[in-house]
Amino acid sequence: MKDETPYDRLPYTDHAYAESHPNRLAVVARLSGWVAPELAAARILEIGCARGGNLLPMAMSLPGAALVGIDPSQRQVDEALRIAGEAQLPNVRVLHTGFETAELEPGSFDYVLCHGLYSWIAVESRRALLRAIGQWLAPGGVAYVSFNTLPGWYERMAAKDWLRRAPSDEALASLGWLREQVSPELATYRYGLSRVLERLHETDPAYLVHEYLSEEHHPEYVGTFLAEAAEAGLAYLGDAIPQNVALELLPDDVGARVRELEVATTQETIDFVKGTSFRRALLVRAEACAERGWRWPKRLDPAAIGSLRIASRLREESPGSDFFRGARESVQVPDPAARAALRELQRVAPRSLAFQELPGADPALASELFDVWLATGELDLYAHAPPMAQSAGEHPEAPPLVRLQAAHAGDATITNLWHQEVRLLEPLVRFVLARLDGTRTAPQLVREAERAGLLADEASVRIAMDLLAASALLSR
Structure with a gap:
């Protein structure tokens, strides 16, 4: 095949990366004092979109946005276009082109995403990649670039x-x-x-x-990356997973050491302390920083939570308890106002609430919830809420892309409306999800499951429907 790429011969695995979603980028921007573009009608570009595993669920969760994906692999682009058509996603375009040859209007994208490319191209090409990002990014926009990082990758280099x-x-x-x-x-x-x-x-x-056999694979220090970004007119905003670089979570001596250091040296110090092997850097245009008088803050602003939405995976261990159980750990919450807020978030889960909708919303509560978010990772912050159902109801509906994934997911992984990957291992649950087009009731699904050879009754189907609602897989 002419101009065949390694990804034509062996396509990469499809995944959705919650940390790359513009919702996350907007949140980190707000916590850092940067006003990012509104999400509802955002213009979004993904460089190296492959088969759309990351891009297409974004189009699903942001129906008013305009999304463009580019990729040099014809095979992967064709597959992305097929899925986008079957999933009824008219707000996304996928173009067969590399970043070197793409003809896109300068300054035309509010969010530019580039996952898994920078470290896997020649050194001279990655500088051209950053220049392209700087050219296509709107003045107030935010870019996401992931890359393998030293010193953490040193221990893998021998392998x-x-x-x-x-x-x-x-x-x-x-x-x-x-x-x-x-x-x-x-x-x-x-x-x-x-x-x-x-x-x-x-x-x-x-x-x-x-990852390991590629002819081009260049882990780099974050300082080298930021120097190349600066040459392309880009400045560091933060990390898409703020907990990975938060000085608040490191020994006090680290904060003292970097107090007077500039951003690149601060970030390299953090990476040496943590042995970082992978980065998800957020960038903005340097000229916009100068125009806004904005400088990178070493610490995030807890008060910014007051302008965001919050969703919680924490569940009260027992009525009146000050312990809340999360997906990975339990946390004690001594503050009564924070406990009341977490109970309210538990009540509406998986949906989010604006901070101002919480009981006792004030600066003290914002600070308490910021600490829980930073320390546990069991709270999610959002700048935008996709339309999702809290309960299944009588005629539940899942977005077409979700139904398509349920019907064909070989590894049982589905992307929900929060852009999180959910594993559904039970065949009946996936069978039900694939058929939730808003026209079927539980009794109808029981009959269809029985015809397909699955053991089902109305109780088990309703349990499956409730699980899907709790997993943010149903729209409203």
Whole structure:
């Protein structure tokens, strides 16, 4: 095939990255004192969109936005266009072009996203990529660029270099052999090889090929990235996962050390302390910073929560308890006002509420919820709420893209309206979801499930429908 890319031969796995959604970018911007464009009618570009695993769910959750994806792989673009058509997403376009040749209007995108590209192209090309982002980004817009980072990637480099010495179909066996030859006395080195091997066994073969066997793969220090971004007229706004770089979560000595340091040195210090291996940097145009008089803040502003929406995965452990259980851990919340707010968020979950809708909304509550958000990761902050149902009702409806994913998801992963990946392992749940077009009732779904050879009754179907509503998979 003419101009065939490695992704034509072996497409990469499809995923939605919640941290790359413009909703997240707008939130981090607001916490950093930057006024980002409104989301409801935003203009969004994804560079390297592949089959649309990240881009198409964004189009679903932002029906009033205009989205464009570009990718040099014809095979992946064709697949993205097919899915977009079947999923009834008229607000998205996917173009077969690389960033080097794309003809897009300067300054025409409020949000520019580039996941998994910067570290996997030649050094001279990545500078051209950043220049293109700076050219296409609107003056007040926000860009997202992810990349593999040093020093964290140092411990994986030996595995990477060894894997490239073996035929691709023998790579995993070869790495396993190497690990077994390493002396137990070299425990740290052996452990690092084991971690890579375990990761590769857990993932799709495409991850091995494109992450470890790629001819171009260049982990970099964040300081080098920011220097190249500055050359392209871009300035650092923050990280799409603020907890990864928050000084509030690091020892006090780290904050003291970086107090007078500029942004790049501060970020490199954080990466050395944490052994960071992957970054999700947010960038804005440097000229807009100068015009607005904006400077990067070392710490986020808790008061900004007052202008955001909040959703919670925390659940009260028992009535009146000050302990709340999350997806990963439990947290004690001594403040009565914060407990009342969390109970209200629990009541409306999976939907969000504007901070001002919470009981006792005041600066003190904003500070308390900021601390819970930063420390636990069990609260989600949003600048925009997609239309989603809190309960299934009699004629539940899921967006067409969700139904399509439910019908064809080989690994049972579905992207919800919050742009989070949800794994639905139970066949009946996926069967029900694939048919929720707003016309079916629970008794009808029972009959259809029985004809398909699934064991079902009305109670089990209603349980499935309630689970789907709680997972933010139903629209209203």
